[in-house]
Amino acid sequence: MILKNLLTVSVFTAFMFAASAFIQKDEIKTTSKDTASDNNGFAVLELFTSEGCSSCPPADDLMGQIQKEYKDQQVYILSYHVDYWNRLGWKDRFSSAENSQRQQAYSRLLKSQTYTPQLVINGKTEFVGSDRNAIENAIQKTIPDSKNASINLSAAVSQKAITVSFKTTQADSxxxxxxxxxEKKSSTQVNGGENEGHRLQHWQIVHKQEQISLKDHPEGTVNLTLPENFSPDNWEIIGFIQNPKTGTISGVSRAIIQ
Structure with missing residues (x-):
């Protein structure tokens, strides 16, 4: 009877040890998977702003702060200067009709008003561009929830152009x-409009945006006109994949201009 009980205890102990090892192994695999997912996540912040808008400088400054604070994370900032403020006393030299049209497209997709400063994250949600708490909470939620599609980018500069080479495995037609x-950073002395008399600082200014259909061109090159007073250390290329019908951004990458 004693031997039988000892055998029973031994079998039970061995079973519990094996079960414990299995649970620990499963927990390790899950943690590793979650960590990899976190590292692969991203947040694309698109700010719509204007030098003619008195509410915009705080949002511009916030982008500079976020750029610094999240420099080691997959956070990408793009500032689009819209042109509809230009008629109110000051013409924003960074503004374009294309930037205003992009914002209007988001307004239709997200069913939001068109206003400045407005910030859109990963093409899905929008906030007032100076609302630090809302934006940082969204960044912390968005990065773990996103998965970055592969984009290989490189950029080489010549005397007249920047040649961007790209390749992606994105299958969505x-x-x-x-x-x-x-342009990573610039400033303007404003001499009219709501910000008259102020020197405004700007970060991550979009000067040109080229859209390429991945259905026909999953890889190739694009030539961008070299801007005036170009300095490689103050410029970069950011490329991202977006479904224009839903607004969803599925991948993003950055290239240093060499």
């Missing part, structure tokens, strides 16, 4: 690759 020529 409706998606487009948007390649952006971005």
């Amino acid at each position: 409706q998606s487009k690759l948007l390649i952006n020529l971005v």
